[in-house]
Amino acid sequence: MRQKETLILNIIFSVIVVILLNLLFYFGFFRIDLTKNRIYSLSKASKKLVSKFDDVIIVRAIFSKTLPENLKFIRLYVEDLLKEYRNASNGKIRFEFIDPTQPKAKISEQEARNMGILPVEFTLLEKDKFEVKKGYIGIAMLYKDKREVIPVISNIETLEYDITSTLKRLTLKEKKNIGIMSSHRADTLSDEKYSQVRQQINKSYNLTSVEISSNSLNNIDGLLVISPKEDLTNNELFWLDQFILSGKPVVFLQSRYDINIQQFWAFRIYSNIFDLLSHYGIDYEEGLIADYQCQKVSITTRQAFFIMSNIVEYPYMPIITKINRTHPLVKSFQQIILPFCSALKIKSGLDGVESKVLLESSKYSFIKKDVFSINPLTTDFRMPKDAQKGPFVVAAEIKGKFKSYFSGEEKFKNLKISLNNRLLETPQDKTSRILVISSSMFGDQEPGLLVNIVDYLAQEQDLLEIRSKDVTPPPLKVVSSTFKLIYRNIVMFVPPILVVLAGLAWWYYRKNKVVVM
Numbered sequence: 001m002r003q004k005e006t007l008i009l010n011i012i013f014s015v016i017v018v019i020l021l022n023l024l025f026y027f028g029f030f031r032i033d034l035t036k037n038r039i040y041s042l043s044k045a046s047k048k049l050v051s052k053f054d055d056v057i058i059v060r061a062i063f064s065k066t067l068p069e070n071l072k073f074i075r076l077y078v079e080d081l082l083k084e085y086r087n088a089s090n091g092k093i094r095f096e097f098i099d100p101t102q103p104k105a106k107i108s109e110q111e112a113r114n115m116g117i118l119p120v121e122f123t124l125l126e127k128d129k130f131e132v133k134k135g136y137i138g139i140a141m142l143y144k145d146k147r148e149v150i151p152v153i154s155n156i157e158t159l160e161y162d163i164t165s166t167l168k169r170l171t172l173k174e175k176k177n178i179g180i181m182s183s184h185r186a187d188t189l190s191d192e193k194y195s196q197v198r199q200q201i202n203k204s205y206n207l208t209s210v211e212i213s214s215n216s217l218n219n220i221d222g223l224l225v226i227s228p229k230e231d232l233t234n235n236e237l238f239w240l241d242q243f244i245l246s247g248k249p250v251v252f253l254q255s256r257y258d259i260n261i262q263q264f265w266a267f268r269i270y271s272n273i274f275d276l277l278s279h280y281g282i283d284y285e286e287g288l289i290a291d292y293q294c295q296k297v298s299i300t301t302r303q304a305f306f307i308m309s310n311i312v313e314y315p316y317m318p319i320i321t322k323i324n325r326t327h328p329l330v331k332s333f334q335q336i337i338l339p340f341c342s343a344l345k346i347k348s349g350l351d352g353v354e355s356k357v358l359l360e361s362s363k364y365s366f367i368k369k370d371v372f373s374i375n376p377l378t379t380d381f382r383m384p385k386d387a388q389k390g391p392f393v394v395a396a397e398i399k400g401k402f403k404s405y406f407s408g409e410e411k412f413k414n415l416k417i418s419l420n421n422r423l424l425e426t427p428q429d430k431t432s433r434i435l436v437i438s439s440s441m442f443g444d445q446e447p448g449l450l451v452n453i454v455d456y457l458a459q460e461q462d463l464l465e466i467r468s469k470d471v472t473p474p475p476l477k478v479v480s481s482t483f484k485l486i487y488r489n490i491v492m493f494v495p496p497i498l499v500v501l502a503g504l505a506w507w508y509y510r511k512n513k514v515v516v517m
Helices: 002-027 044-050 069-088 109-115 156-171 192-204 234-245 273-280 447-457 461-467 481-511
Strands: 057-063 093-098 120-126 129-135 137-143 146-150 176-181 205-210 222-226 250-253 257-260 265-268 282-284 288-291 294-303 306-320 344-346 353-360 365-368 393-400 432-437
Touching: 044 069, 044 156, 044 461, 057 069, 069 093, 069 137, 069 156, 137 156, 146 156, 156 192, 156 461, 192 205, 192 447, 222 447, 234 250, 234 273, 234 432, 250 447, 273 282, 273 432, 344 393, 353 432, 447 461
Parallel strands: 057 093, 176 205, 176 222, 222 250, 250 432, 288 306
Antiparallel strands: 057 137, 120 129, 137 146, 257 265, 282 344, 288 365, 294 306, 353 393, 393 432
16 A cells, blocks of 8 residues: 555656646756757857847747648747847847737738748648648847848758847948959859859848959958959059058958869969969969869760760869868868869968968878869879879968068069058058968858858958858768778678577576576
8 A cells, every 4th residue: 555655656746847847948948959069059159249239129030830840840949049049138139929820910911021021832731631831931120220031941050140140230330341353354253153142241241343452442341352363463462462461351262273164174373363372371282182082063965866964073072071170260161162172382480470271171182283174074083103192271361460562672663653651561450361262163062151251351250150050961981992891791790690699698598597486
C-alpha cells in the first residue's frame, strides 16, 4: 500500500514540475544555441544597436495562421527572435503578429499589400487533397514617420542581418556614399546578374559610379575598384593615392586576367594598377590558380545532331576553405568560390604597415602559367612536377601608415595638379586600409561576400559580424582511394559483426547464468 502511495505522489510531483517548467519557459524566454556559429542567437552587434534606441519601434509580423509545416517553423523562429530583440532593447521594440486574412484583423490584406508585403502561394494538404493557397510571411517596422518592410521571409539564416540592417536604416539620418570606379573598363556591377545584390546594397548605402578625380572622390566614404583593364592616367593615380592616404578604405577586386567565359579565353591584364598595389605592399604572381578542391560546372557541347551536357570539375574555380576566422569580413563563411583567381604575395618589412591574410587556396592547388585557353574540357589540369604548389594567398588586407606612391620626384613631374596640399604619407591621426581580392568574378556566386565588402567600405563592423553568418555545408575533403576503400568496408562489415558479437556475448551470459533459488 505504501508503494502505491509513493508511486501516486511521484506522478503528481512530476506533473507539477512539468507544468511549472512550461510556465517558466513560456513567460521567461530562454533558448540554447548549439550551432557552430551561433546562427540562431542574437549577436552582440544587434544587442548594441537596439539598446541605443531613443524611441519606440513597432514591429508588425504579418503572418497567416494557415501555413504549411515548414512555414509554421519560420513563424515560431521569428517570434523567438523578436522576443530577443525586445529584451535587448529594454522594451523599445514592441511587436505583434497580425493575420490580415482574418475578418476583424487590425490590418487588412489591401493594407498589407500597400505596405509592400505581398502574399505568397503554397500547397497545403486539407481534407485528403492538396490545395494551392495564399498566405503572408513578412515584417513591417514603424519608427516615427518612417516605415521599412521585409516583404517575404525566405531565409532564416540571414534574418537577423535583415532585421538589424532594417532597424539601422530606420534610425539612420543619412546614408553613406560608396563609390565604384567606372573608367578604364572596370566592372561597375551594372550587369543584370548583379541587380538583386545592388538593390540590397542600395537599401543601406548610396552606391554610385565615380570617375577618379578630386571632386568625385571628395564626396564618397569608401571606394570599390573592380578590375580595370587599362592604365590609369597619372592624375587618376595621384587622386587615388591621395584618397587612400586620407584614411578612407579602398577595396580592389583585381583579376590578373580578363576572362571571356563564353569563348573560354583568358587575356592578361596590363595595367599600372598592379604597380600601385605593389607600392603599397601586394604583388601578383604570374598565372592562374588551379585547385583540385573546386566547383563543378555544366558544359554543353554539340556532336552532329546531338547536344550533350557534361558535368566536370573546374580547377580554375577554387573552393576556398582556408579562411581567417578572426576577421569579421569572412570569419563565418564555411566556403567561398573565387573563380579565376591569382596568387598574391605580401611584401614584408614595410614600416608602419600591418597585413592580414584573409583567404588561401587549398594544399591541392598549383599555379598554371601561360594561360590562354580555359576550356575545362580541353585544358590539361595535371600538375607539372616543377609547378609551384599551394596554398596561395588570394585575399589580404593591409593597413597602417602608407607612403605616397608619388613620393619620388619623377612620378609627379607630368602632373597638371596643384601639389601644395598633397599628402606624402598617411597622417598620424588616420589609418589607411586596403583590401585586395585577386578575383573580380565572384559577385553573382557569393553575394553575401560582396555585401560584406560594401559594409567594410562603410566601416560598418557591427553589420559585418552579423552578415558573415553562413550555414553552407563544408565541402568534402579530398582523400585517397585506399582510405575510401577501408572506410567503405568498415561501414559495411563492422556494424553487423558488432551486432553478432553482442548476440553471442548475451547468449553466453544467459547460458552460464546461475539462478539462485
